[in-house]
Amino acid sequence: MGDHFQTIVDLEASPQQAPRLAERVVEWLVAEGIVRAELVPDCVYGQPLGRMPGPDWQRAVAPQDARFGPGEGLAVYSERTVFHGGQGGPEAVSCPRCGVTTRLITDEWEDIDDAWAPFGTAISAWHETGEAPVDCPACTEAVPLPDWTWTDDYFAFAHLGFEFWNWPPFTEEFRTRISELLDGHRTAYVWGKL
Ligand SMILES: [Zn+2]
Incomplete structure (x- = not known):
């Protein structure tokens, strides 16, 4: 078993909008108890700091998928990034x-x-x-x-993404809520393994 990730990517955020939208989504995730507010080391791959799951992380996943909690944290990317599905x-x-x-x-x-x-x-x-x-x-x-469409959203070329490490699969509702917080921007759902 490798480490797996799910990334919700905002395909439309400009470089100028990305930091502000990142902040808005993180504030909402913290308010919902889905992730913790503090940035801590060694809880995500690819970034030095991330946010650990919060007390109410179950709100992002279906009840039948909530038997095992998230293994690691959330990494937020708010600069130009090539998001891809790993292996x-x-x-x-x-x-x-x-x-x-x-x-x-x-x-x-x-x-x-x-x-x-x-x-x-x-x-x-x-x-x-x-x-x-x-x-x-x-x-x-x-x-x-960035306008091309890849099988299974394998690639996304964008300036904003929320990458969750070793979490159960998210519900459609959760992903829709994030997209609403992103001013209704089109999003891609990139997932894969290291
Ligand atoms: Zn063509």
């Missing part, structure tokens, strides 16, 4: 303009290098600069990297 990789990616899906792996789970290459390059560029168009192989339009 494995994306199966396919779809163009938001023409809807055509490009497969990135074969039926034998091997990377299709030619299909993957432009996205790999764009991911590095976006990480560096925050901008990276990818020419769609079907309609040839230059589509910004």
Whole structure:
């Protein structure tokens, strides 16, 4: 068993909005008792500090999933971040303009290098600069990297995300409530294992 995570990513928050929205969501999570207010070391991966589960963490999960409590804490990202599903990789990616899906792996789970290459390059560029168009192989339009749709939300390119480590799966209601707190922004639900 590895460590697993669930990340609720705000796909629309601008770099300027992200810190304020992060604060609003954390305040709500603390008020609900879902996480604790204090930042403590060694309770998340990828960041030095996180927030441990609060006394009422069950409010975020379904009763049948609440037999085992969360193992670790919440890490908040409020800067430009490549969120991804950890182990494995994306199966396919779809163009938001023409809807055509490009497969990135074969039926034998091997990377299709030619299909993957432009996205790999764009991911590095976006990480560096925050901008990276990818020419769609079907309609040839230059589509910004964050606008593409990945199988199972494998990737999300965004400025705000709430990453929970070793928690039971969240309810739809909980995720919707977070999205409402984010001014109704579109969100992605990225999950995976280390
Ligand atoms: Zn297209």
